[in-house]
Amino acid sequence: MTFGERLQQVRKAAGLSQEQLGDLIGMSRQAVSKWETDQAAPDIETLARLCGVLGVSADELLGREVPPRREENAPLSGGLEECVRVNAAKRCFTAGWITVLVGMVLLVAELFSLLLLQTRDNELYHHFYSNVLEYAGEGPMPVIFGITIAVIAAGAALAVGSILVMRGRKP
Numbered sequence: 001m002t003f004g005e006r007l008q009q010v011r012k013a014a015g016l017s018q019e020q021l022g023d024l025i026g027m028s029r030q031a032v033s034k035w036e037t038d039q040a041a042p043d044i045e046t047l048a049r050l051c052g053v054l055g056v057s058a059d060e061l062l063g064r065e066v067p068p069r070r071e072e073n074a075p076l077s078g079g080l081e082e083c084v085r086v087n088a089a090k091r092c093f094t095a096g097w098i099t100v101l102v103g104m105v106l107l108v109a110e111l112f113s114l115l116l117l118q119t120r121d122n123e124l125y126h127h128f129y130s131n132v133l134e135y136a137g138e139g140p141m142p143v144i145f146g147i148t149i150a151v152i153a154a155g156a157a158l159a160v161g162s163i164l165v166m167r168g169r170k171p
Contacts, residue, residue: 099155
């Protein structure tokens, strides 16, 4: 992996755009773009600012395999891999709960559609079920409700799994 690829990976893991990173270190977006495409490299002072802003060591950013120094009985720092793993887990958590919310909106819309079915039957056939939920058992509605509930369950599973990943456990 090149310096530019590592820089891009760390920048994205930090949730920053090229422009935001450039602003934080006092450089232009174009400079950051050139570094990420390996058309240029930052000078030592800029590299130090990059490391400070991104929270990684120069060794990690440059791709050097140097064992981390640590104090006696101190836990190892997560480093680049930990940052990428946690950021991906946060995105999965967000995607999971957005999926749950979309599923809930669809479920409410489907329940309102049962009222429309009742109104349709009343107008067309002059008879209808007095309990609107009886329409949930007709036609394609059981399949539609089943798919919606499966979407909600999948979103919840994704969100819960990402919480376990963020805590360092396997889901």
